Amino acid sequence: MANAATTIDSPSEATIRERIARHAGAARVPDRFKIIADTSDFFRVDYNDVVVLGERAFWIKGYEKEGRFGLDDELKYWVRRAIDLADGTTTILKLVFHEQFETRIGEVAITCFRSPKKEARILDLVADHPNFMHGRWSRDTAGNIIRILEYIPGRRYDEIIAEYGAGHEEYFHRFFPRVLAEYIELVQAIKFLHDHGEKHGDIRRDHIIRDSERQVNRWIDFDYTYRHGESMFGFDLQGLGNILIFLAGRGDVLVPDLYRDQRQLFDTLWGEDLNISYKNRVANLKKIFPYIPDSLNRVLLHFSRGAELYYETTDQMLEDLATAQAALALHTGRGS
Amino acid sequence: MSTQTFGDLSRRDVERHLLVAVDESENSKRTVMYLADFFGGLKDVFITLLTIIPEPSEDFFPTEAARAKWLRDRRAVMEQAMAGYREILRAVGLEDHQIESRIVIRPCASIGAAILEEQEKRRCCIVVVGRRGISHSEEFVFGSTSNHILHHAKNSAVLVVE
Known part of the structure; x- marks a missing residue:
């Protein structure tokens, strides 16, 4: 939950050293480090520095990474792994980075914004919802909204899916009923946001983490928002559709792959069968996997x-x- | 000559009152020119030029000042466009009292719904919108205001100008 950090005394350097020693051992207390109360210039925040938010202190470790648009392992300089020196837990600190840019999904240009305010608001909203990342937020001395996120142990949901079954048919009959139930739970979570007038803003399959402790799927990263048109939630729904097509296909069914490896199937495809956002992906999966029930395929269509x-x-x-x-x-x- | 004013709701049901939803686009200009061709010189037609500026979320701006500036700039653009549209209508013989310009700044999830609220409030018998000619994919992601109006309008005719 929010708190006003600026009115509370920050811990002294001696106190911080004592806390680091308590959680990591005296040998690991760095000789020199900065104590940072104003994070406006997040490039100043180095490994082993300590960010103080009111009376709480966070010992900074590595950067987080993002695999967006194929740029795997791109560093997010404003997102830092940190040790909460109050209790020694690993947390993620998201510093303020305002960004506006245009992204393209297929031929459609979408104006996107990165908003700390939005993410803080949603963290409060989903504090008791099992299908979202959790955390709290606080302002630094310059008023920047810092999000303090709980670290989720686990892997990306899409990576797990690819390991289910020896092939699609086995996957679909043995695993997919459960996957569909889990997907429906994720859509219901997005409905929870929409019912409260909030967008997720960046619905992608790599923004779902399978929490290995709680055995539940959790949406992460909701600091993006987008300028919507007539349909406020259209972009979110498009993201949900792309994930469903991925799950039903046990991965992306790519047109170039079909052309190369399954020419007979390729020859049955028309433009209308392809994903509306990504024209190199097949959406009409029943043409590829004929055992997919019509009712499911209709959703894909x-x-x-x-x-x-x-x-x-x-x-x-x-x-x-x-x-x-x-x-x-x-x-x-199989029910689920 | 009709003595109707735009506040005279009691006469709306017997007058020809058009609500024209516009923005600053060429498409809107074309729509107004179409109306000018069609209704120019008629003395019992009343036209409300309406633009809806959706109040942008605070999430889009780093500061409240940036948000306020965006709204000011947007309003200025629309005031200029509205003045131009009014001139187009005046040039074909419509008089000032037959033309109303409304710029509405409000929070809105759907511009189409906001336009229809105005139509209902002002009891306009015809809603006129331009069509932007968006692609299939764009309509999928963003939706279509003209489609929303076509599907949800009540007690009025809808004219979509392409």
């Missing part, structure tokens, strides 16, 4: 280039997903 109707709300999508889930249970004999 809402995200195809041939779609005439789009989902405007998560409620509409959840209704169709419930029908698909029931059909899948009949088809596979």
